[in-house]
Amino acid sequence: MIPEAVAQFFGANQELLWLTTLVLDLTGTLILYRLFGKVGLQVAIAAAIILANLQGPKLTEIFGFETTIGVIFYSGIFLATDILSENYGRAEANKAVRMGFVVSLIVLTMLSLSMLYTPTDRQFSIDVHNAFDTILNFAPRFILGSLFAYLVSQSFDVWAFHKIKEYTGEKWLWLRNNLSTMCSQILDTAVFSLVVWWGVVDLLTALKLGAVKFCFKMVIAMIDTTFVYWARSLFRRNLVPQAAPI
Template sequence: MLPHSLIEFFSIHQEWLWFFTIVADLGLAVLLFKLFGRQGLYASIIISLVLANLQGPKLTEIFGLQTSMGVILYSSIYFATDLLSERYGQREANRAVMIGFFVSVMFIIMTSISLLYLPSTQPNTAAFALEIHQATESLFSFSPRFVLGSLLAYFISQHIDVWIFHFIKTKTKGKHLWLRNNVSTMLSQAVDTLIYGVVVWWGLVDFITAMQLAMAKYLFKVIIAIADTPFIYWARNWQVDKADWITAPTTKTTDKL
């Protein structure tokens, strides 16, 4: 899909690929919002959750630290909920969180059921069917630890993110969007990382190692939280479809920063 020269460049410069992925992920979320309003942000959350579950096991190294694709794609969910909070209020953001939660549950249930189907044994397709079956087993054989940890971390941290965002917005009287966007995301991501590290990693490795793995991922989450700030300023004042504006909060912010 990408030009061969670009593939070669990114294979050598993985850090540039990481930054490119962040910009592409956030940019597409903003595009969905521009085209479809709040429904576009709902779609962005759902897509990011599905992709994070699919690509979460894909491990790589950026700046010498191990991380996963899931971290990049999962972090953009906080951007979408913060933009929903800013434009449509706390209720809409919490609704998006619950939609994302049930989508995650559905994804885990349906992919687990799909693994119960045995691969075809027809002579002309048996080898291909077995290869695909084994590949999907590698992707979708979720352990109970992973299911509990990922769902619990998402549910708790996302609600914390929405609550802190609106708490700061109230205290600052609608000013300083950068402050509530970054603080709410960083604190809630810390909770997310801690829960995931304790539930998923602790027991498989010792507690210290579990926290080291968690903190490495948290560093990337903080950088992404800072990176999404220009995007939320960019999208905050866009005029979207009339149906969104009819039901959106009528209060306007005088935030200059």
């Protein structure tokens, strides 16, 4: 799907790949918002949490630190919930968080049911079956832990965002965007590390993975601040549909 030359370039430049993936993920969320309004953001959250959970078990090394791929795709969730909080209020943001949680449970259930079907004796069919089996054998603990951490932290994020807004009013969007994310992701990282990595890796490794994951999320939060301002500008200039086009 990706041209060989591009694959080789990014294979040798993992940090640039991380930054490119992050920008594309945030841009995709903003495009969905521009085209479909708040419905687009709800879709972005559901897509991001599914991608984050399926890719989460994969570990890679960025800037010399070992981290999960899922933390990259998680960036769209930060952006979408903050845009919903800023432009539509706490109720809409919380509804989107719950929607993402339910969609992820449905996807996990249907994928698990699909594994009960016996593959044919064609090699590609067996390979695909085994690939999904590998993911899903690890995924229940990872996904359920991730979903629990997601539900707790994102609900807190929405609450914190609006609590800060009570004091700042319409000013200092960057402050409530970053501060609410920072606090919620401390909670997310703690819950996730406790549920997912407990008993899988030693305590020191779990702490290192959690600390690196948190640092990457903070970098992502700072980068997505620009996108939050763009989204508010689109909303104030009435460039966002109030309902999804049919």
